Amino acid sequence: MPRTAAEQRNHDLVMGLFAEVLNPLDSRAVDRFIAPDYIQHSQLAPPGRDALKAFLDWAKGQNPGAVHDIKRSFVEGDHVVVHYHVRRNADDPGLAVIDIFRIEDGLIAEHWDVLQDVASGGPNPNSMF
């Protein structure tokens, strides 16, 4: 079940987003990955590409050492899914996040996410990851 060339390009684009935008919280690199008419479904930021840049600048000010630790990722057609653990600082248990990206014409055109605090003491001793 190998990826098609287009699927690999889509997956590479999203891995680039994590490496060059999300991990360094670098709003200057956004335009190389995100479409101008980007549809945002995350509740963290207002709609649009400029709002994403403003959110990244805010997050970098708040948590300059935040880490996005990718656990697994998948691609089917023009959708890429990434499951990761984001820690805002060294003491942060962090959040479990799954992102879904839709790619169109070589850029990310739409984004959904779901976030949950990593907690301990629940009924399941297994890791969320």
Place this chain on the structure above:
Amino acid sequence: MPRTAAEQRNHDLVMGLFAEVLNPLDSRAVDRFIAPDYIQHSQLAPPGRDALKAFLDWAKGQNPGAVHDIKRSFVEGDHVVVHYHVRRNADDPGLAVIDIFRIEDGLIAEHWDVLQDVASGGPNPNSMF
């Protein structure tokens, strides 16, 4: 980028889980979908297949009319991803959930999820879905 026959079988298995187990909260159908040594990462239930059955029975008692509304789903190889809106009752704004399932030998062998309350009033007027 068509699915392989194995990918379609894996996707069908997970759609069957939603139709026959999760939507009706029917613990009796679990064994047809879930492997005996199932690895559970969800923080909702203790590890294992029997704990999943007990969780389903509890949830059915709490919320017999719960609805799992699938918004989109993907498969790559032996992993299936489902993004859905679960509402516990008619008045519930519900939860956004993304599940990741790993299939092995025709049964679900491992499961991760991330859950987030559907809220209003945040910075993004777009739907989470």
